[in-house]
Amino acid sequence: MAVTIRDVAEHAGVSVATASRVLTGSRNVSPVLAQRVNDAARALGYRHNAVASALRRGRTNTVGMIVPEIENPFFPAIVEAVERRLQGSGRDLFLCDAQQDVAIERHRARALANRQVDGLIIVPVSSTASRATLVEVTERTPVVQVDRYVQEYPADWVGVDDQHGISLAVEHVMALGATRVAFVSAALESSSAQARHAGFERMIERNGLPHDTPRLLGTFRAEWGRAAAIELLAHPPMPDAVVCGNDEIAVGVLGEFRRKRVRVPEDVLVTGFDDIRFAQLADPPLTTVRQPGDQLAAECIRLLDARMADRDTPIQRVAIAPSLVIRESTGGSS
Ligand code: RIB
Numbered sequence: 001m002a003v004t005i006r007d008v009a010e011h012a013g014v015s016v017a018t019a020s021r022v023l024t025g026s027r028n029v030s031p032v033l034a035q036r037v038n039d040a041a042r043a044l045g046y047r048h049n050a051v052a053s054a055l056r057r058g059r060t061n062t063v064g065m066i067v068p069e070i071e072n073p074f075f076p077a078i079v080e081a082v083e084r085r086l087q088g089s090g091r092d093l094f095l096c097d098a099q100q101d102v103a104i105e106r107h108r109a110r111a112l113a114n115r116q117v118d119g120l121i122i123v124p125v126s127s128t129a130s131r132a133t134l135v136e137v138t139e140r141t142p143v144v145q146v147d148r149y150v151q152e153y154p155a156d157w158v159g160v161d162d163q164h165g166i167s168l169a170v171e172h173v174m175a176l177g178a179t180r181v182a183f184v185s186a187a188l189e190s191s192s193a194q195a196r197h198a199g200f201e202r203m204i205e206r207n208g209l210p211h212d213t214p215r216l217l218g219t220f221r222a223e224w225g226r227a228a229a230i231e232l233l234a235h236p237p238m239p240d241a242v243v244c245g246n247d248e249i250a251v252g253v254l255g256e257f258r259r260k261r262v263r264v265p266e267d268v269l270v271t272g273f274d275d276i277r278f279a280q281l282a283d284p285p286l287t288t289v290r291q292p293g294d295q296l297a298a299e300c301i302r303l304l305d306a307r308m309a310d311r312d313t314p315i316q317r318v319a320i321a322p323s324l325v326i327r328e329s330t331g332g333s334s
Contacts, residue, residue: 003046012040023048024061026090054116061091063304064112064141065121066105068148068190070097072220072248073276074291075123078147081297082121091118098125106133113140119304120144127151127191142307146300147291148191149317156307158299158318162192163199165289165322169243169271170203172287172324176331178241178269182214184228184253185245193220196245196273213239220245225252233260240268241330247272247279250286254329258283265331275325284328295320 009019014033021029022037023046029037040046054060063086067075083093094112098105105125112120119142124130131150137143138155145157173181183200186193197217204211216231218224225244229252232238244250250272257264264270264284272279275290299318306313326332 003041003044005046007044008037008040008046011044012036021090024090025092028090059118060116062094062115062117063091063119063121064094064096064109064115064117066096066098066108066112067123068098068105068125069100069220070095072246073278074147074246074274077276078293078296081293082146082300085297085301100125102126102129102133105130106136109133109137113137117141119308121146121300121304123147124150124190126189127194129189142304142311144300144304144307146296151191154315156303156316158296158303158316158320159192160289160291160296160322161319162195162322163202165273165291166196166199166243167203168322168324169273169287169289170200170207172326172330173241173243173269173271174207174209176241176265176269178239179209180213180237180239181209181241181243182216182232182239183243183245184214184216184218184225184249186220186224186249187217193217193245200243220248222248222252222255225249225254226256227252229253229256229260233262238262238268242268242270244270244272247274247276247282247286247288250288250329251278251282254282254284254286264329269330271330279325280327282329287327287330287332288325289322290325291322292320 005019006016009016018033019037022034079095086093096108102125121144123146127150131153134150134153134155143155145155147159149157185196188194188197216228242253250270253270272286272288275288279286279288303316
């Protein structure tokens with residue numbers, strides 16, 4: 001006969017509810033009682049059956065999360081912030097990497113829904129091709145988009161105001177005298193790449209900057225930043241500022257300029273986007289648009305909890321204002 005939570009509770013001299021909270025990892029139990037329950041469970045050889053517990057309670061205390069490319073340092077930072085907050089409410093995070101592939105993204109979303117996660121947080125790979133996945137998975141579980149979103153699809157979203165973020169970077173380099181501003185970013189597949197590009201073009205238009213400055217669109221990877229810098233150096237005149245779609249690209253640009261003895265910021269200003277941990281360690285330290293990861297995580301979980309509480313609650317789209325962090329790559333100090 002399998003040992004039950006009731007057996008453990010009686011052995012520990014606590015209520016079944018207390019024993020259940022301890023055995024399902026809740027933090028709302030005193031250390032003394034938690035110790036008594038865990039000692040009783042060990043003494044009786046109790047094994048918590050998460051599946052049986054989930055069936056009984058109608059929830060698994062798990063949340064799924066899918067990010068487009070876990071290798072990019074922006075994503076682990078936001079995953080860590082989300083996981084830390086979920087732990088505070090006794091929930092576990094199941095993380096999947098879409099590897100920048102919408103087919104993998106859909107497979108992972110199905111797998112998480114099949115495992116009855118209580119909700120799903122997704123950073124969609126594509127603003128269009130990811131729509132089919134959202135249509136399918138929102139039928140089965142509450143979904144919140146964070147950072148990126150799918151175009152024309154009614155799902156909660158929280159992210160930074162990408163266009164405003166790029167405007168901060170362009171205004172900054174213009175204030176330092178730049179007139180020939182190049183843009184290096186990712187191809188227009190994701191909503192963040194699209195919005196940052198739109199923000200750049202809006203600033204070129206509004207400020208009467210030359211329209212013939214390069215816009216080099218590839219990936220959000222440092223390798224692309226290096227390739228773009230080689231392209232800029234091969235086709236003079238050089239810009240006097242390079243605004244990058246994210247920090248990884250900017251690090252690639254800085255490395256190639258250093259290799260070719262182009263001085264930053266003396267010869268050219270460089271800015272990034274994200275403020276990943278390595279931005280301040282770049283050479284020179286990178287001026288960048290900061291995404292407030294903790295705030296994004298908090299808002300994302302607030303939206304998810306609201307959707308889990310009421311599937312019909314009105315859709316919310318929350319754009320958080322990013323901030324500019326000025327460092328040596330544009331003449332500031334860290
Ligand atoms: O660095 C990867 C980029 O894609 C980040 O800026 C983040 O916003 C994501 O959308």
